Amino acid sequence: PDNKALSFCHSCGHFFCKDCLQEGIEFYYCKKESCQQQLQEEKLQKAENSIITNKKSITNQYKFMEKIFILGIIGSILLFIGVFTPIVSIPIMGNINYFNNGKGDGVIILAISILSFILVLFKKYKGLLYTGFGSLAVLIFTFVNFQIKMNEITSQMNSELADNPFKELANTAISSIQLQWGWALLVIGSILIITSSKLKNEKFI
Known part of the structure; x- marks a missing residue:
C-alpha cells in the first residue's frame, strides 16, 4: 500500500505498484488468476498474429x-x-x-x-x-x-x-x-x- 502505483491492470482496471504488476506484450496485468489468464490470452493472440504475418510474408515472397x-x-x-x-x-x-x-x-x-x-x-x-x-x-x-x-x-x-x-x-x-x-x-x-x-x-x- 505504501508503494507508488506504477500503472493499472488492463484486465481489472485497478492500480498497482511495480511489484504487483506483470508486463505483458502491450499492457500491464496484476497477479490475480483471472488477470493472469487474460495475459496468457494476449500472448497467445500475439503469437497467432505473428504466425499469420509470417505466412503472408512467405506467400508474398514466393x-x-x-x-x-x-x-x-x-x-x-x-x-x-x-x-x-x-x-x-x-x-x-x-x-x-x-x-x-x-x-x-x-x-x-x-x-x-x-x-x-x-x-x-x-x-x-x-x-x-x-x-x-x-x-x-x-x-x-x-x-x-x-x-x-x-x-x-x-x-x-x-x-x-x-x-x-x-x-x-x-x-x-x-x-x-x-x-x-x-x-x-x-x-x-x-x-x-x-x-x-x-x-x-x-x-x-
Missing part, C-alpha cells in the same frame, strides 16, 4: 520470386526466338535473321539466351545482369555497325553513280532496306532478363 522466374524465362525465350526472326529486309534477297546461317552476331545472342535460361532455372539471378547487358551490348554493336555500313554504301553509290541514269533506281533499292520486327523481340528479351536480375537484387538487398 509470389514475387515466381514473377522474377517468369520474367527471366520469358526474356530468355524471346531472346532465343528473336535470333531466328527477321531483323532486316533487303530487296530481292528478302528477310535476313540475326543468326544468318551461323555467320552473324546472332550466334553470340543465341549462346547468351541459352545461358540466361540455364541461370534462371538454377535461380542464379545475379548472372542475368551480365547476360542481359551483354546481349544489349551486342545488339547495339550490330545496330550501329549496320547504320555505318548503310551510310558507307549510300555515299559510295552517290559517288560512283553521280551521272548514271540508274542512280535513282539504286537509291530506291537502298532506301527499301528496312529494319524488321525481330529487333523488338531481341530488345524486349534483353530488358526482361535485366529486369529479372534487378528485381531480385533490389528485393533482397
